[in-house]
Amino acid sequence: MSEQFYYFLQQILNGVTIGSTYALIAIGYTMVYGIIGMINFAHGEVYMLGSYAAFFVLAGLAMVGIDSLPLLLIAAFSLSIIITSAYGWSIERVAYRPLRGGNRLIPLISAIGMSIFLQNFVRLAQGSRDIAMPSLITGGWTIGPADGFNITLSYMQVVIFVVTFLSMTALTLFISKSRMGRACRACAEDIGMANLLGINTNKVISITFVIGAALAAVAGVLLGMYYGVINPYLGFMAGLKAFTAAVLGGIGSIPGAVLGGLLLGIAEAITAGYFSTEYKDVVSFGLLCFVLLFMPTGILGKPEVEKV
Amino acid sequence: MLELKNVNAHYGQIQALHDVNIQVGEGEIVSLIGANGAGKTTLLMTVCGEPKASSGEILFEGQPIHHQATSTIMRQDIAIVPEGRRIFSRLTVEENLHMGGFFLQDKAEFERLEQEVYDLFPRLLERKLQRAGTMSGGEQQMLAMGRALMSKPRLLFLDEPSLGLAPIIIQQIFDIIETLRSKGITVFLVEQNANQALRLADRGYVLENGRIVLEDSGSNLLTNEAVRKAYLGG
Numbered sequence: 007m008s009e010q011f012y013y014f015l016q017q018i019l020n021g022v023t024i025g026s027t028y029a030l031i032a033i034g035y036t037m038v039y040g041i042i043g044m045i046n047f048a049h050g051e052v053y054m055l056g057s058y059a060a061f062f063v064l065a066g067l068a069m070v071g072i073d074s075l076p077l078l079l080i081a082a083f084s085l086s087i088i089i090t091s092a093y094g095w096s097i098e099r100v101a102y103r104p105l106r107g108g109n110r111l112i113p114l115i116s117a118i119g120m121s122i123f124l125q126n127f128v129r130l131a132q133g134s135r136d137i138a139m140p141s142l143i144t145g146g147w148t149i150g151p152a153d154g155f156n157i158t159l160s161y162m163q164v165v166i167f168v169v170t171f172l173s174m175t176a177l178t179l180f181i182s183k184s185r186m187g188r189a190c191r192a193c194a195e196d197i198g199m200a201n202l203l204g205i206n207t208n209k210v211i212s213i214t215f216v217i218g219a220a221l222a223a224v225a226g227v228l229l230g231m232y233y234g235v236i237n238p239y240l241g242f243m244a245g246l247k248a249f250t251a252a253v254l255g256g257i258g259s260i261p262g263a264v265l266g267g268l269l270l271g272i273a274e275a276i277t278a279g280y281f282s283t284e285y286k287d288v289v290s291f292g293l294l295c296f297v298l299l300f301m302p303t304g305i306l307g308k309p310e311v312e313k314v
Numbered sequence: 315m316l317e318l319k320n321v322n323a324h325y326g327q328i329q330a331l332h333d334v335n336i337q338v339g340e341g342e343i344v345s346l347i348g349a350n351g352a353g354k355t356t357l358l359m360t361v362c363g364e365p366k367a368s369s370g371e372i373l374f375e376g377q378p379i380h381h382q383a384t385s386t387i388m389r390q391d392i393a394i395v396p397e398g399r400r401i402f403s404r405l406t407v408e409e410n411l412h413m414g415g416f417f418l419q420d421k422a423e424f425e426r427l428e429q430e431v432y433d434l435f436p437r438l439l440e441r442k443l444q445r446a447g448t449m450s451g452g453e454q455q456m457l458a459m460g461r462a463l464m465s466k467p468r469l470l471f472l473d474e475p476s477l478g479l480a481p482i483i484i485q486q487i488f489d490i491i492e493t494l495r496s497k498g499i500t501v502f503l504v505e506q507n508a509n510q511a512l513r514l515a516d517r518g519y520v521l522e523n524g525r526i527v528l529e530d531s532g533s534n535l536l537t538n539e540a541v542r543k544a545y546l547g548g
Contacts, residue, residue: 192402192413199400204389
């Protein structure tokens with residue numbers, strides 16, 4: 007196989023890696039939007055909190071001398087999910103629920119405020135410098151000719167694929183098969199009617215925020231380990247990218263968020279690989295503008311048509 | 315069973331209901347008729363707690379419910395088939411029914427109720443796994459009724475069940491309401507189709523501009539001169 011093809015394949019691999027984490031974060035945007043029609047602009051910060059939670063778990067365990075890799079991974083993921091979910095739940099309780107039922111612009115402003123608050127809260131508590139995240143999983147495979155371009159697939163990338171796939175499967179099963187998942191879908195369609203069936207819609211909304219935060223935590227742990235550094239500002243860009251992914255796929259649609267995340271990741275990787283790394287954000291947000299202008303419902307989004 | 319005492323309700327600044335008094339006895343079919351915009355739907359929704367009554371009392375089985383949250387009210391043997399049906403169109407027929415029976419704990423009873431709904435509406439069984447939004451208007455109406463029945467209500471609210479349906483389907487719907495009475499379910503029916511609603515009803519109320527202007531037995535209202543003129547086309 008030709009060198010160009012290997013190079014292309016490498017970009018796709020990198021794109022899918024980063025894209026799957028965008029997808030994980032994008033689900034939080036899309037589910038919340040699907041139920042209460044609001045963009046939770048603090049969601050990027052939730053992802054950042056997930057990274058920090060994992061860092062503290064890993065640092066704490068290292069301090070007491072635990073070095074078994076499976077144990078560290080399980081602890082980092084599960085504790086980060088629990089802590090971050092608690093944040094997600096509290097954010098909705100404190101910043102959005104009291105404002106519900108009013109003008110739709112008000113919770114949006116509250117979300118931006120919450121985002122600034124969380125960023126600065128972490129900055130004050132942890133400092134604004136980069137923190138090195140222990141890279142637990144190192145090494146990888148190299149495929150290709152001895153004297154040409156080689157494809158590198160790190161073990162960490164494989165972990166990202168596998169964990170993302172497992173999380174998506176769990177979410178799909180929950181949404182499509184469980185009683186609460188059914189309630190989530192019903193609320194996304196007509197929250198007032200769900201209320202008329204006796205369903206406590208506040209509880210369903212809380213569950214949505216918790217699920218979104220849990221998936222963002224997973225992305226936070228994965229990307230923290232992948233990049234090896236975390237800082238209080240990383241939620242901002244990741245949040246914008248995931249939001250772009252959600253809009254690209256069709257906001258409100260879960261498969262859309264996954265598709266949008268992957269496409270965005272691949273588009274960025276191709277840009278970085280063939281043009282210049284500096285241009286990848288230009289392409290991302292150019293894509294956002296394009297989608298908003300020419301196909302505002304996204305790829306899998308439903309047009310706002312109501313059947314009578 | 316249900317009693318409204320001097321109920322007032324507002325939508326923002328606009329008063330939609332003025333001192334409404336209504337009684338629905340156990341086992342009755344009570345119809346509420348009135349023109350478009352008279353406040354019929356508002357009246358039903360106020361009982362459901364959305365909007366809340368601004369003054370007056372609403373009693374269910376003697377207990378005041380007007381301060382309770384909608385989800386609390388709707389969990390106590392009350393169910394509604396709302397205006398415009400409001401089925402969950404992206405969910406399957408079966409999932410819609412399961413949403414209706416969301417709070418039933420007893421699995422055997424759940425299955426018995428589901429079977430009962432399918433017996434009442436065999437069309438729903440045929441379309442069990444179909445997305446609800448792909449069905450015809452009449453089928454969707456049946457689904458909305460089935461969904462309400464899945465919560466095992468003793469009091470059922472029906473808001474314009476005949477709206478937009480073919481005459482033959484309307485007849486079926488009214489036949490089923492009759493069947494529900496024989497199953498011991500109390501029905502409070504809101505209709506523009508005054509003729510059929512009153513023929514079916516034990517008692518009826520006429521709502522005009524948010525006020526109850528007449529109250530009588532169904533058959534008396536049918537022959538009432540004013541009602542004939544205003545709602546039955548002479």
